[in-house]
Amino acid sequence: MDATHEVFNQPELLVNYNLFEGNRGLRDALKFNAPGLDTAELARLGAQLGTADMQAHARLANVHLPVLHTHDRFGRRIDQVEFHPSYHALMSASVGAGLHGTPWANHESTSPHVLRAAGFMLFTELEPSSLCPVSMTYAATPALRANPAIHADWAPKLTSRHYDPVLKTWRDKPGVTMGMGMTEKQGGSDVRANTTRAVPMGADAWGQRFAVTGHKWFFSAPMCDAFLILAQTQAGLSCLFLPRVLPDGTLNAIYIQRLKDKLGNKANASSEVEFSGASAWLVGEDGRGVPQILAMGTMTRLDCALGTSGLMRQSLSLALNHTAQRQAFGKRLIQQPLMRNVLADLAIESEAACALSIRLARCFDHPEDAHEQALSRLLTPVAKFWICKRGSAFAQEAMECLGGNGYVEEGGEGVMARIYREMPVNSIWEGAGNIMALDLLRALRKPDAVAALAQELRAAQGAHPALDRLAAVLPVRLEEMASELQARRLAQDVALALQAALLCQGASRAVADAFCDSRLAGHWGQTFGTLPSRTDFDGIIDRAMPRQASQVQ
Structure with a gap:
């Protein structure tokens, strides 16, 4: 059979490259x-x-x-x-x-x-x-310190680097993983509404043992070796350690009802479970489960910001790879002025998310530093709120750079559709936007948080007039403790100020100036691709390319 046409002007896939060296x-x-x-x-x-x-x-x-x-x-x-x-x-x-x-x-x-x-x-x-x-x-490993025996x-x-998927006792495995079970049907983020009960059954080598009866509405991931859960004891909501396989080798009374059919996050098994007298051990102080969960939540919220930043970077890389090769109207897409504006705008958004996420991670490396700990309390809800909120719009714009190729599921560029489905999860899980904005207000009740922000912004003083103007008024707004009605706007402005300060200190001049001109000075529209004409598009796009071979010559 004769071929009906020759396939050309389709880009080579982004494969066999170094994700770190190109970032x-x-x-x-x-x-x-x-x-x-x-x-x-x-x-x-x-x-x-x-x-x-x-x-x-x-x-x-x-x-x-x-x-x-x-x-x-x-x-x-x-x-x-x-x-x-x-x-x-x-x-x-x-x-x-x-x-x-x-x-x-x-x-x-x-x-x-x-x-x-x-x-x-x-x-x-x-x-x-x-x-x-x-x-x-x-997130769960350091929490176990509250039960020294476990x-x-x-x-x-x-902490072992060996992965063993077989369901057996922890003694017989080279490495184990842990999950969590916090939310219930009637409560969601309001874990104090939990009804799961834990009845004391005496003590053993791991401390106080309980029989747990109840359910969890989201239980991820059910094939982990153990879980930290919340249940009501006589003292109140408590944190308990729940292994899948008991020390004697028998399965614990954890009954998986069904797996969640989610928009994205498909490879991960999220489940609904019921406990029928399941054995669990107290971790930490009886009745003090919520503070322990909040401590773990700080780490998982960091991962939400990191995860969305990684997804932004990958969707940007796919867009750059495609437009560097695809031709339309006589030249490559990446050479088209309007496309260059879109790509540069995505590039500075991606780098700003990365800068803020890594800065938050740095706080965890200095647990004895008062400034870093104060900043962590402020940065965690701000980074989780703002970066994750930006993810879905970012992925949609990057997908549009690929046109119809980005919308299909098959082939290498089908990754873009998977990214788009994945983007909302980090904004929803571990506390949705409103929860994060309210957490910011709670963090501001400690005066050291305002001082920590001011110190961070001072480090970039003089780098850009728009940043200086925002840095001058922001601490005052924080001290006034904005009402709940304005909490989202406050979280947004804190995030933008910190991102700008970080880019001014650690990124290229082209990226920092474009970010401040657009996000802070108002030279920006309400969608990506509206950077001012004076932007250094060449410098920003060249910096963002995932591999040298794809750059425009």
């Missing part, structure tokens, strides 16, 4: 926040994540979704989730890179949280949903 914004953020950081491990990870094999695993893990098996063929209850082998390959890679536990493993780096944050961001570019148990393990037994396995 100038991330590398500069690391230099600013962790001078002298050894990035050799990140370079190796970036090369691994850019390979065709790893991209295939990411695709297959999202095509072949998790399957729940409540019973075996003989009718015995098993409550197990079956994953495609590619999911396990992804888990092996992320755990092998230490993304679940580097800061808790006596790592030789002086900036282990920053190092881990950069790796987490890079892995998100490849596949984000498999990182759910990785993120929860990162921490002594589990911490070495939780």
